[in-house]
Amino acid sequence: xxxxxxxxxxxxxxxxxxxxxxxxxxxxxxxxxxxxxxxxxxxxxxxxxxxxxxxxxxxxxxxxxxxxxxxxxxxxxxxxxxxxxxxxxxxxxxxxxxxxxxxxxxxxxxxxxxxxxxxxxxxxxxxxxxxxxxxxxxxxxxxxxxxxxxxxxxxxxxxxxxxxxxxxxxxxxxxxxxxxxxxxxxxxxxxxxxxxxxxxxxxxxxxxxxxxxxxxxxxxxxxxxxxxxxxxxxxxxxxxxxxxxxxxxxxxxxxxxxxxxxxxxxxxxxxxxxxxxxxxxxxxxxxxxxxxxxxxxxxxxxxxxxxxxxxxxxxxxxxxxxxxxxxxxxxxxxxxxxxxxxxxxxxxxxxxxxxxxxxxx
Amino acid sequence: xxxxxxxxxxxxxxxxxxxxxxxxxxxxxxxxxxxxxxxxxxxxxxxxxxxxxxxxxxxxxxxxxxxxxxxxxxxxxxxxxxxxxxxxxxxxxxxxxxxxxxxxxxxxxxxxxxxxxxxxxxxxxxxxxxxxxxxxxxxxxxxxxxxxxxxxxxxxxxxxxxxxxxxxxxxxxxxxxxxxxxxxxxxxxxxxxxxxxxxxxxxxxxxxxxxxxxxxxxxxxxxxxxxxxxxxxxxxxxxxxxxxxxxxxxxxxxxxxxxxxxxxxxxxxxxxxxxxxxxxxxxxxxxxxxxxxxxxxxxxxxxxxx
Numbered sequence: 001x002x003x004x005x006x007x008x009x010x011x012x013x014x015x016x017x018x019x020x021x022x023x024x025x026x027x028x029x030x031x032x033x034x035x036x037x038x039x040x041x042x043x044x045x046x047x048x049x050x051x052x053x054x055x056x057x058x059x060x061x062x063x064x065x066x067x068x069x070x071x072x073x074x075x076x077x078x079x080x081x082x083x084x085x086x087x088x089x090x091x092x093x094x095x096x097x098x099x100x101x102x103x104x105x106x107x108x109x110x111x112x113x114x115x116x117x118x119x120x121x122x123x124x125x126x127x128x129x130x131x132x133x134x135x136x137x138x139x140x141x142x143x144x145x146x147x148x149x150x151x152x153x154x155x156x157x158x159x160x161x162x163x164x165x166x167x168x169x170x171x172x173x174x175x176x177x178x179x180x181x182x183x184x185x186x187x188x189x190x191x192x193x194x195x196x197x198x199x200x201x202x203x204x205x206x207x208x209x210x211x212x213x214x215x216x217x218x219x220x221x222x223x224x225x226x227x228x229x230x231x232x233x234x235x236x237x238x239x240x241x242x243x244x245x246x247x248x249x250x251x252x253x254x255x256x257x258x259x260x261x262x263x264x265x266x267x268x269x270x271x272x273x274x275x276x277x278x279x280x281x282x283x284x285x286x287x288x289x290x291x292x293x294x295x296x297x298x299x300x301x302x303x304x305x306x307x308x309x310x311x312x313x314x315x316x317x318x319x320x321x322x323x324x325x326x327x328x329x330x331x332x333x334x335x336x337x338x339x340x341x342x343x344x345x346x347x348x349x350x351x352x353x354x355x356x357x358x359x360x361x
Numbered sequence: 362x363x364x365x366x367x368x369x370x371x372x373x374x375x376x377x378x379x380x381x382x383x384x385x386x387x388x389x390x391x392x393x394x395x396x397x398x399x400x401x402x403x404x405x406x407x408x409x410x411x412x413x414x415x416x417x418x419x420x421x422x423x424x425x426x427x428x429x430x431x432x433x434x435x436x437x438x439x440x441x442x443x444x445x446x447x448x449x450x451x452x453x454x455x456x457x458x459x460x461x462x463x464x465x466x467x468x469x470x471x472x473x474x475x476x477x478x479x480x481x482x483x484x485x486x487x488x489x490x491x492x493x494x495x496x497x498x499x500x501x502x503x504x505x506x507x508x509x510x511x512x513x514x515x516x517x518x519x520x521x522x523x524x525x526x527x528x529x530x531x532x533x534x535x536x537x538x539x540x541x542x543x544x545x546x547x548x549x550x551x552x553x554x555x556x557x558x559x560x561x562x563x564x565x566x567x568x569x570x571x572x573x574x575x576x577x578x579x580x581x582x583x584x585x586x587x588x589x590x591x592x593x594x595x596x597x598x599x600x601x602x603x604x605x606x607x608x609x610x611x612x613x614x615x616x617x618x619x620x621x622x623x624x625x626x627x628x629x630x631x632x633x634x635x636x637x638x639x640x641x642x643x644x645x646x647x648x649x650x651x652x653x654x655x656x657x658x659x660x661x662x663x664x665x666x667x
Contacts, residue, residue: 041485083569115572122570127563130582131662142571177661193571 026099027056028233029080029201034093036072036079041087047304049075049088051257054331054339057250059200062227062234064244064265066280067254068301073237076254077203080235081120082110098200116146119194120203124210125187129178135162135189136174142196161192164229165222184215188222195226202227203235208243220247241284245269250337253277256302256312259331263338273340275317311343319344362657369653373646380642381432384635385425393417394441394629415441428635437639438632442624447636450621457527458617461610462602464533465541470595472545474588477552481560481587482579492549499546508539508612525614536613540606544598551594556587589659596652597645604641 036050050072057063065073078084080095082102095102097118102110122128129138139161140154149157155174162170165188178186187207194202204223208216220243227234236247244251244265252262253276261274272278279297299316302308310325311317317324321343329343395411412418416427431438437447480492515535516524523532559565560583568582569575607619614620618637625633 081570083566111572111574113572114570120570122563122567124563128567130564130568130586132585132660133582141568141573145571145573145577179662190567193567 026096028059028061028098029055029057029235030094030096031055031080032094032096034076034079034095035091036075036084037089037091038075038085038087039089045305048257048307049304050079052331053093053254053257053259055252055259055262056337057201057233057235059233060227060231061250062236062248063250063252064248065235065237065252065254066239066241066244068239070301070304071254072257073254074205075257077120077205077235077237080203081114081118083114112146115142115193115199116197117199118201118203119197119199120205121187121190121194121207123206125183125190125207126210128190129186131178134175134177135181138178139174139189139192139196142193146197157196158192161196162189164195165189165192165226167192184211184219187211187215187219191219191222191226195230195232198230199232201233201235203237205237206239208238208240223247241281253280256304256307258312258341259339260313260342261340263334267335267338273334273338273345274313274342275319275344276313279316311341365657366654369650373650376646377639377643381429381635381639382425384638384642385428386421388631388634389421391626391629394631397628398441432639437636440625440630440633442628442630442633447632450633451618451636451640454616454618454621457615458603458606458610458619461533461536461540461606461615461617462599464537465544465602466595466599468537468541469544469548469598472541473548474552474591477549477591478556478579478584478587480549480553481556484557489553492553496546496550499542499549502542503608504539504543505608505612507542508535508609511535511539512612527615532613532615536606536609536615539612540602540609544595544602547598548591548595552587552591555590556583559583559587562586589656592655593652596648596655600641600644600648603644 032054034050034053035048038047038049039045053072053076055063065076067073075084075088078088079090080102082090082105084090090103093103097113102113105113129135136155136158139158140149140151143149143154143157144151159170159174162173167173167185167188173181173185178189181189190207207223208219211219223234224247226232234247236243238244248265250263251265251268252259253268253274254260255276261268261272261277268277269281272281276297283295283297285294297316302312302315308314308325310327311320311329314320314324324343327343329341329345331339331341332345333339334345395408395415395417398411399408409418416424419427428438435448437451439445440447440450443450476488476492476495480489483489511522512524512535515522522535523529524535526532560579565578565583568578573582603618604622605619606615606617607623609615610617610619611623618641621633622637624630625637
């Protein structure tokens with residue numbers, strides 16, 4: 001990167017410059033065969049909420065994770081941060097973050113990573129802030145804990161952070177309380193908390209579902225700008241494929257706890273290899289379409305307590321064979337950075353491409 | 362904030378007024394006090410004379426109007442039995458009751474809140490189960506029975522503590538324990554359930570996501586929210602303690618308001634019963650008012666409500 005490039009034109013190269021500062025050459029976060037089970041109190045029932053998930057995300061990149069409710073997206077996010085509810089157990093796999101396995105970290109080391117190097121934004125901005133503490137206290141808290149800042153310097157940092165997430169009049173807002181803010185503002189404050197210690201990775205768990213549409217777009221733009229300014233890697237959990245098309249570089253589609261397809265967004269959208277992905281893309285309502293009925297995927301997601309031995313999508317798959325019902329397909333590599341779990345993927349990849357969503361949403 | 366306080370004050374006045382009507386009518390359903398005040402075998406005219414002297418011969422609504430008129434000037438009337446102002450009697454007993462209630466309250470909170478937090482943090486594990494047993498014992502053993510067992514053990518067998526009376530620190534230990542026992546269990550249960558609810562909240566999750574030490578997550582983010590309902594209950598319970606100590610005060614011969622009420626009922630001493638009940642009710646209403654204001658101080662959402 002040469003210094004002669006004017007600032008206005010240096011958006012992308014700047015981001016690249018940030019990511020280049022990474023010490024390790026490999027991906028920022030690499031999950032390898034990670035499984036998380038929920039075990040009932042007596043240990044009699046086991047729910048494989050996350051099953052053999054392997055994913056990669058590079059610094060500065062955005063990875064979208066999509067799937068139905070209950071497909072294990074949020075459990076995966078909490079697995080990465082090792083903040084599962086008491087019934088959750090990470091039973092296998094490796095999670096390399098900046099080259100170090102998060103599963104080998106002590107609780108104390110993990111606590112020092114949370115909020116400092118990996119941050120997360122929760123779904124519900126209304127409930128994410130503690131009603132009894134001022135905005136400044138809550139935004140400055142990670143800085144005090146992780147960097148040992150004094151109350152006063154954390155307070156002025158909080159004002160800076162509010163400014164960077166475009167809260168108007170941050171000097172007055174900082175001493176106000178959550179109930180005095182709108183939903184959109186609260187979610188931006190949660191964003192400010194997330195970036196307060198300059199994390200390398202930000203996990204956003206459906207951060208816009210509870211916001212109305214105009215605010216959603218604003219918030220997504222803000223997230224993208226923050227990502228660019230700080231060289232953040234972003235894991236974006238959503239069930240909105242339009243957002244994926246707009247925000248993400250890479251995509252992982254989850255079904256019943258497994259990643260059934262993953263790869264670059266444009267490749268998957270243009271030629272989905274898994275029947276579930278295809279059905280998902282088909283179910284997006286399109287403007288100008290003559291077909292007035294919405295396209296739904298027939299059937300229900302499987303009961304995670306008693307999963308059948310074969311492919312978990314077989315029951316709803318239009319082209320399932322006996323082989324599909326008998327044996328679960330392994331993860332197969334279609335091309336570089338592109339995987340799929342489907343017996344038919346090789347043979348049926350040429351089926352009519354289901355959707356050209358990228359332009360439609 | 363000002364209009365909020367004014368509105369609460371208005372509700373309080375109405376409550377007291379309703380209470381005064383109720384107790385005034387009900388106490389008169391218990392029977393004629395004059396029969397207990399005269400010598401056995403007194404003549405009908407002697408009884409009539411006393412009725413007239415006490416004002417019991419007048420229509421009930423006149424009696425009530427007189428009572429309320431006097432009450433509005435702070436006069437609770439004369440005790441039939443002690444022949445002295447009710448307010449004087451009350452004030453002479455009040456410090457004892459307050460002392461007992463304060464000790465019982467401190468005991469109940471010091472036991473109740475930490476054990477409730479511990480049970481919630483270790484939910485389903487050993488300390489939670491131990492807490493359940495404790496709560497069951499606390500809520501199901503009547504105060505008089507706890508008192509009697511303690512007297513038997515600490516006064517009769519061990520001879521460590523005096524069985525009745527007042528005057529020294531040693532005298533207050535057993536009554537405070539017997540009175541606070543039930544409330545400790547109640548405070549523990551409420552702390553536990555309130556804490557569990559708060560621990561499952563999104564803001565506690567976010568506090569953990571921030572990488573805060575678990576001690577700060579619990580003591581700052583969770584406990585401060587969880588303790589709000591416990592404080593309300595404790596505030597009401599403090600007044601309840603002053604007023605339900607009747608049994609404990611009788612068992613330990615503790616000269617408080619409970620004993621006074623007990624005597625008042627036994628002698629059909631209407632002014633004493635009315636006075637103790639209205640003052641007790643007044644205390645409950647006042648504490649509720651105070652708690653509503655305290656809420657507004659702790660919780661900014663109420664503070665700014667119009």
